[in-house]
Amino acid sequence: MEKLIITAAICGAEVTKDHNPAVPYTVEEIGREAEAAYKAGASIIHLHVRNDDGTPTQDRERFRACIEEVKRRCPDAIIQPSTGGAVGMSNEERMQPLGLNPEMATLDCGTVNFGGDEIFVNSENTIIEFGQRMIELGIKPEVEVFDKGMIDSAIRLAKKGYIREPMHFNFVLGVNGGISATVRDLSYMAGSIPSNATFTVSGIGRAQFPMAATAIAMGGHVRVGFEDNVYIAKGIPAKSNGELVEKVVRIANELGRAIATPQEAREILGMRG
Amino acid sequence: MEKLIITAAICGAEVTKDHNPAVPYTVEEIGREAEAAYKAGASIIHLHVRNDDGTPTQDRERFRACIEEVKRRCPDAIIQPSTGGAVGMSNEERMQPLGLNPEMATLDCGTVNFGGDEIFVNSENTIIEFGQRMIELGIKPEVEVFDKGMIDSAIRLAKKGYIREPMHFNFVLGVNGGISATVRDLSYMAGSIPSNATFTVSGIGRAQFPMAATAIAMGGHVRVGFEDNVYIAKGIPAKSNGELVEKVVRIANELGRAIATPQEAREILGMRG
Amino acid sequence: MEKLIITAAICGAEVTKDHNPAVPYTVEEIGREAEAAYKAGASIIHLHVRNDDGTPTQDRERFRACIEEVKRRCPDAIIQPSTGGAVGMSNEERMQPLGLNPEMATLDCGTVNFGGDEIFVNSENTIIEFGQRMIELGIKPEVEVFDKGMIDSAIRLAKKGYIREPMHFNFVLGVNGGISATVRDLSYMAGSIPSNATFTVSGIGRAQFPMAATAIAMGGHVRVGFEDNVYIAKGIPAKSNGELVEKVVRIANELGRAIATPQEAREILGMRG
Amino acid sequence: MEKLIITAAICGAEVTKDHNPAVPYTVEEIGREAEAAYKAGASIIHLHVRNDDGTPTQDRERFRACIEEVKRRCPDAIIQPSTGGAVGMSNEERMQPLGLNPEMATLDCGTVNFGGDEIFVNSENTIIEFGQRMIELGIKPEVEVFDKGMIDSAIRLAKKGYIREPMHFNFVLGVNGGISATVRDLSYMAGSIPSNATFTVSGIGRAQFPMAATAIAMGGHVRVGFEDNVYIAKGIPAKSNGELVEKVVRIANELGRAIATPQEAREILGMRG
Numbered sequence A, B, C, D: 001m002e003k004l005i006i007t008a009a010i011c012g013a014e015v016t017k018d019h020n021p022a023v024p025y026t027v028e029e030i031g032r033e034a035e036a037a038y039k040a041g042a043s044i045i046h047l048h049v050r051n052d053d054g055t056p057t058q059d060r061e062r063f064r065a066c067i068e069e070v071k072r073r074c075p076d077a078i079i080q081p082s083t084g085g086a087v088g089m090s091n092e093e094r095m096q097p098l099g100l101n102p103e104m105a106t107l108d109c110g111t112v113n114f115g116g117d118e119i120f121v122n123s124e125n126t127i128i129e130f131g132q133r134m135i136e137l138g139i140k141p142e143v144e145v146f147d148k149g150m151i152d153s154a155i156r157l158a159k160k161g162y163i164r165e166p167m168h169f170n171f172v173l174g175v176n177g178g179i180s181a182t183v184r185d186l187s188y189m190a191g192s193i194p195s196n197a198t199f200t201v202s203g204i205g206r207a208q209f210p211m212a213a214t215a216i217a218m219g220g221h222v223r224v225g226f227e228d229n230v231y232i233a234k235g236i237p238a239k240s241n242g243e244l245v246e247k248v249v250r251i252a253n254e255l256g257r258a259i260a261t262p263q264e265a266r267e268i269l270g271m272r273g
């Protein structure tokens, strides 16, 4: 089997220090968490940024500062800014980090409920606009999907030339509104992507490690981090993103998967490197 | 196997006489199409209504007039008004037909892209509000889902008491933004509902009859009609909803499934009758 | 979608005139049934032969006589002798028809219970021997499988060079001892073969037409005939193999699949032609 | 999730000291390996016995001696003798350990190739005979299956009263001739058993721990041991069955599954206890 790519989603846009005091807000904290994950074995840093008070922002200068800090601490890591943004942001606001020429960035391929009144909105035209911008800028998309139909949308839009192939997917499983986080669902999602595509899985909450272990068993890849889960075990907050990555590494060791370096991850993902 | 329930979605909110001149707008036309479907074997009439110019409306009085016309022509049919409405409508506008005390009504269990800039919006709180209203009024919901995660949402909300069980699902397969219309997808969806639930499948466009045939082979049920497809065969517009239903009946005959009367449909669906 | 290949399994080794008086035993009867199937739309004649008393035989001269009769009546049909034989036959006895240089022949890829004390025995070494012989003689195998693991065996042996690719499978579904005949199973089997492979499905008994309809909906191909089922509808014996093929053609017409001629079937299957 | 039942298949009938010098042959060695597995967390000891030279036997007295030794060392463990036997044994020879009134015993539900010329033969009539004997003697069967169709056979025979329900399955995945050992296959098998059934999975060879981890993630149960795999990691022979069980326990700990005691296992399996 291929070596295992671990993506660390160290921050997210919604989880706060109330959930876990180690959730990073400041540039320094972002750097600290990225470094802990990187040293533990993460090759990709999936990056949201916050204002110092913890509110989410897509501000390009904030992204610039954070990316520089992450690069300083994790020289060869692949940095993957999120274009998810927050409710009410325009597409241009959301796309600001693309202007910093990152190697990767997220491309959310559909609209999905997030519980209560919250809806994560990405119309087809938005997907097309983001996908085309990434093609123009030579940025590898991480195709983020919350349900099976989003894979179908991504494949359809890739065929039309709006998303570059081979595609790398992230399956977010277990959101209230998306597909649930079961082995059956993960197996179905993985069987639905093109044969030249790759994937990571993000299990939300307590599904994080069961989904990670299953992906490792399948030959897939794994995303962990505070964005998706803040506990190292039931009821026990993780001390850092590094601790979450270490746990994935231990499971991978048990199952005989070696961990990919950032350079090996670039090769597996078909990136310029 | 159980007898086959055929739901006729005779009108929809989006398809027009430009797509097929037999698409009904007026009360008279709605009645004509419902009757054709009913005589051909449909036991459930899934109902959207239009103004005379074809624009969609959720107006209660328009629903009242159409339902009376359908009842006159199809005395024992199960009438299932849509609560889908159109972009920009409030929940109260969308729920107007519930006030007419129909036996069934649609309950859309999530938000999904419909292509271009169009999004069909049903937040979790909207689902809860509609589900509770139907429980209060004793209306059997047709749980409409466009992707696997919507089934998971419906199950989760039913467990919390917001949707009455046993649930009857309609899988809409092949929308640009939802799960695709393949045998694999249909089999997966059918395997994802509770063991006491029932389902129909709506294949969009040219998927209508392949999905119908597969559902018949599975022991599931079928929805057809102009809302989902206006062609009787490739490139040939259907003359009426009745012609579409007749085709499903012929396929059912080939596969040895008898057609349920409205009364038999009520029993299969666990309705008061 | 590709045109539909219909294989007619007109005779089998076990079904008798007691099951249906139209089951063919003599050379003349074999010819009559093959012709009826061919005229109705079958492009492949899957062939077992019998002695005049109905007992199964793998005798080369009996195969020669039957093949000549079939060729006389169905000039361009693809003739596919069975190598299945009967209990207690040696491999050489079973392989006799291969000496007649047919275009195709069956290659059973595993051992499976047939109910009671009966076991259809094909050890791995037998599969290898038959597969190699077909490679030497330039005969396209129809890889016959009764369970999912047999697909895995075929793929493993093909990788080792014992079965020529691309492979054409026949999924026999619903034997007592093999995988059951459900849409879920058919979908799973079809999703388990290599991307360059093709398949027909044989549903046993009353599963024949539901499995055929589903395969048509999937873009797969269909085998029907007295070997698998002797009824045209519940409790009504089919008058001929032609009547069974006609029913498949009607279903295909309803679902918009055109029927492949023998020459088109050769192209779809990647045969020399 | 339920606590995790670990079955230790400490010996098997085919693996030898040439594969791993810790494979047990003598009564003392069997006892040693059972104890190591039990102390590490196994609640069920799946038991084959050997003559002192390592050849397999179904001799009742040898089983008696081994069972006594295992009971002495593992007082409350569930002991599950195999009725698999070896090629050429009669059903009565194979069923000898049933006469010792064990709590459980294996019931192989079909015939499958084992590679080369080897076939593991269990006709339908054999399954019925073994199943009925276990019902008469009040022995809980471990329904052993090597392919999907064997599950279907077990369900069919249980409906006819030949196998007592609820059934506990062991999925043996990855035998040359059976279904392969992938997450997709395991998910499919688990989705194919009755809702009141339980299962363990045995991944053969290097699939042992990936399949174990996936079963843990699914809420299923696990079988490990020398019968299925003799390596603790790639190229490194396990020192004992205990070491293999310890590894499963570590993975379960990472995934938050507690380990069932023998008494808890009896409750989960619906046994008299």
Ligand SMILES: [Mg+2]
Pocket (backbone or CB within 6 Å): A110, A111, A112, A147, A149, B110, B111, B112, B147, B149
């Ligand atoms: Mg969705």
Ligand SMILES: [Mg+2]
Pocket (backbone or CB within 6 Å): C110, C111, C112, C147, C149, D110, D111, D112, D147, D149
């Ligand atoms: Mg088998």
Ligand SMILES: [Zn+2]
Pocket (backbone or CB within 6 Å): A009, A012, A013, A046, A048, A082, A084, A227
């Ligand atoms: Zn994110």
Ligand SMILES: [Zn+2]
Pocket (backbone or CB within 6 Å): B009, B012, B013, B046, B048, B082, B084, B227
């Ligand atoms: Zn509608």
Ligand SMILES: [Zn+2]
Pocket (backbone or CB within 6 Å): C009, C012, C013, C046, C048, C082, C084, C227
């Ligand atoms: Zn045959």
Ligand SMILES: [Zn+2]
Pocket (backbone or CB within 6 Å): D009, D012, D013, D046, D048, D082, D084, D227
């Ligand atoms: Zn065993």
